[in-house]
Amino acid sequence: MAAARTLRIGLIPGDGIGREVIPAGRRILEALPSSLGVKFSFVDLEAGFDTFKQTGVALPDRTVETLKKECDGALFGAVSSPTTATKGYSSPIVALRKKLDLYANVRPVKSVAPSPAYPEPIDLVTVRENTEDLYVKEERTYDTPDGPVAEAIKRISTRASTRIATMAGEIAARRARVRQSLGDSSKQALVTVTHKSNVLPQTDGLFRSSSFAALAQQRFKDAGVKVEEQIIDSMLYKLVLQPAYYDVIVAPNLYGDLLSDTAAALVKSLGLVPSANVGDGFAIGEPCHGSAPDIAGKGISNPIATLRSVALMLDFLNEEEAAARNYKAVDGNLAEGKLLTPDMGGKAKTNEVVEDVIRRL
């Protein structure tokens, strides 16, 4: 047997329930059977609003450097945002995405069980560009006789649009392979390109044309990946009305942010939805929920989004078998529906859910 590969994982809990779900993520990695041939070591890292309040910096250099030099991947919890503009504060996860060039934000959304509103299974992934668009955060304010006016830059590049669409194509092809291996013929591989090029012909037009060019590669055609497009307003409309139709949806940064939260609502809980911030050879798993100050410290936060984010991170670190094990254990817990946290209508504590998932590994 080959020597086990050891992956070093940075743990960045952040604020609020981030401090409860990231330890849950660590536990599941530690519990993975050694027969999978992968082991993990961990390093605790700081970031967030509490860090900002203590040190004046939301994302310490040490966190970025350690991730770059020592780590293969990371888990990020959640951070609180100050409710009023706070001088010097700026979101650490947004900064991290850019500093590590984690250019894709991948968010799979999957329904637990059919619901009256959605009898057909929802199983889609939003693939969000993660480094540019309005998130370049280049803003300025100037005075006018009618009071201050502020401007922000929305930047869209050929390069970022091409690589995100390429990743969307790869994910669609991979999903089709997995479905095929499971004998599941419920849907065809489809990438839906979203934009608002009817209003923004240059920026969103560039996202659109770069995406179509990237997705026209022969390897995607060979994999049977169909390509469609939707204007973002109509995309949201159709997403709510017929989510089962969609497979992979690729979007510029801001639309991707909005699409993924809307998709999460269709499966009723942000507590279920994972994400991965993915670059070349690096991935940060991150639950899609926030820091939930209202329930922080009570030990009742839903760990599922984090456990799935662990699996997603493993997928992108090429540990597909470990990832599959993890997904299956989580799906088993949800399908049985006995040990659920309060947001899911249950009474279980975070730790009870984690232990149940570990038993199923």
Next chain:
Amino acid sequence: MAAARTLRIGLIPGDGIGREVIPAGRRILEALPSSLGVKFSFVDLEAGFDTFKQTGVALPDRTVETLKKECDGALFGAVSSPTTATKGYSSPIVALRKKLDLYANVRPVKSVAPSPAYPEPIDLVTVRENTEDLYVKEERTYDTPDGPVAEAIKRISTRASTRIATMAGEIAARRARVRQSLGDSSKQALVTVTHKSNVLPQTDGLFRSSSFAALAQQRFKDAGVKVEEQIIDSMLYKLVLQPAYYDVIVAPNLYGDLLSDTAAALVKSLGLVPSANVGDGFAIGEPCHGSAPDIAGKGISNPIATLRSVALMLDFLNEEEAAARNYKAVDGNLAEGKLLTPDMGGKAKTNEVVEDVIRRL
């Protein structure tokens, strides 16, 4: 009896089913009982993609001038967008909103009947800023070694933010008055201010602070209008999960576009949702749906969104009694549920629905 007031209405059908629904709007205005003390005259006006293909201009000067000089209000159908960037073409409705300074886009969304997903009635209005944000359409493209990069300006002004929030406050107060007069105590007046100031502290921060300042006016307090805020991603999430909670939602242009389509999906059909583009002393009623080339010419398009847009236009032209009559007739048609177009699961033709609503006036 006072002499009847005559309102001159510009009719701009545009493309596709716009040509079927705008005549429906005209018919209902002509059918309003003369006892209401208001009469209508009409002028046919051109705009749209077909106009562009014939003349090279999507919004002819004559249309703008006639609206400005002769009209009190207008009805706008829908326009087709070219699927690929077309030199010289740009959306006539976006241009019209700016040229006539129709600074508010008001979209009420109301459920027809309780559904399994939404047992509580949905009754909310999105109030969308209609002149700025990314819709200023200031874009540029430049070359880099990695290929072209494009930028767009998102502009947010104190003035536009203040007046849209003020209109949102007025609409919330008016809705509360109407509910009170009907003995309906189901909800409190609420304006929810949406933004993404955690990522865009200057632009969206300015929208946020201007809105809160405008909504802090004593007259809104006196009317019992509560003010809350939501980050736009979380707003979409909550909108899908608990739409019944919301009353008036105010948003910058782009978020408003996305919010109103999402809200429309919750009541299952864009064919039901009206809008008004409102400025000082002028209003254009506009159904929220598109030009639907797939069903154009078949006489089966749903006229309800247009008939409600007529009512909304009348509201803003201070013909509240005529508006109320119109709303009630439409609600009667929907509540009975016998004469519905195919998008609503029925078999009726556009004209049959219009005639049914007219009978109920």
